[in-house]
Amino acid sequence: MDFKSHIDPLNIPKHVAIIMDGNGRWAKKQGEDRIFGHYEGVNSVREIVEACGEIGVRFLTLYAFSTENWNRPKEEVDALMELLVSTIAMETPNLNKKGVKLRVIGDIESLPTSCQAELQESIAATAANTTVTLILALSYSSKWEITNAVKQIAQQVVNNKLTVKDIQAKHIEAYLSTNEWPDPELMIRTSGEHRISNFLLWQLAYAEFYFTDILWPEFRKQDFFRAVLSYQKRERRFGLTSSQISPNSHS
Ligand code: IPE
Ligand code: IPE
Ligand code: MG
Numbered sequence: 001m002d003f004k005s006h007i008d009p010l011n012i013p014k015h016v017a018i019i020m021d022g023n024g025r026w027a028k029k030q031g032e033d034r035i036f037g038h039y040e041g042v043n044s045v046r047e048i049v050e051a052c053g054e055i056g057v058r059f060l061t062l063y064a065f066s067t068e069n070w071n072r073p074k075e076e077v078d079a080l081m082e083l084l085v086s087t088i089a090m091e092t093p094n095l096n097k098k099g100v101k102l103r104v105i106g107d108i109e110s111l112p113t114s115c116q117a118e119l120q121e122s123i124a125a126t127a128a129n130t131t132v133t134l135i136l137a138l139s140y141s142s143k144w145e146i147t148n149a150v151k152q153i154a155q156q157v158v159n160n161k162l163t164v165k166d167i168q169a170k171h172i173e174a175y176l177s178t179n180e181w182p183d184p185e186l187m188i189r190t191s192g193e194h195r196i197s198n199f200l201l202w203q204l205a206y207a208e209f210y211f212t213d214i215l216w217p218e219f220r221k222q223d224f225f226r227a228v229l230s231y232q233k234r235e236r237r238f239g240l241t242s243s244q245i246s247p248n249s250h251s
Contacts, residue, residue, distance in 0.1 A: 003225035013185035015059035022191025022215030040217035067141035099131030106140030142201035149175035
């Protein structure tokens with residue numbers, strides 16, 4: 001089935017977040033080292049960024065490396081960091097060609113300096129692009145992000161810039177690293193795992209979740225379009241009743 005042609009152009013999620021999972025298992029299935037799966041995963045990233053451009057998804061957040069992933073074997077962490085540097089360097093012209101703006105969220109200072117420099121360069125080189133904003137979550141965890149927000153709000157209170165009774169959700173949002181973008185409407189996780197692994201806990205409060213058994217290196221445009229179609233079939237009620245959402249329904 002050609003999923004893309006069935007997508008309603010008037011109901012495209014503005015922001016899609018993806019937990020790209022299953023690289024290691026995919027590589028093992030091929031009788032290869034886990035790292036091979038990470039290399040292959042880059043092709044899926046390229047495809048999905050392109051797919052977003054094709055249907056008009058404005059923001060794509062990809063979970064590429066979690067705070068917890070630092071605890072993996074050193075060889076794997078080192079290989080992932082090297083892959084990050086080489087991929088960013090190689091892909092920046094392609095991002096520019098496609099009008100993609102690169103941004104990052106996470107504890108960027110914990111990355112090797114070569115990674116930080118490459119990221120800064122690519123962020124600057126793509127800053128004027130307007131088609132899709134690609135947000136890489138690197139050394140990211142939601143608990144880390146929310147803890148940082150709490151510290152900054154506490155400091156505002158200490159500095160008499162804010163009183164405790166005035167603290168609202170919007171203040172917390174203002175201190176999250178995603179504050180300039182809308183919350184994702186759709187969150188996809190590949191590889192058959194049904195958990196969010198410390199990813200965007202606050203921002204996914206009302207996201208639709210889509211889980212697929214496909215391993216990330218095999219995730220292609222068709223699979224992405226299928227996830228968007230699934231999203232479009234859902235009724236997002238935000239706590240209301242179905243008849244409040246569509247007054248002609250009978251439920
Ligand atoms: C996701 O694939 C990529 C990263 C977490 C960096 P994994 O490396 O988690 O692959 P599996 O889940 O072990 O198969
Ligand atoms: C989540 O995948 C992090 C990324 C995709 C970067 P993991 O493979 O690290 O998550 P768990 O350990 O299975 O929850
Ligand atoms: Mg995994």
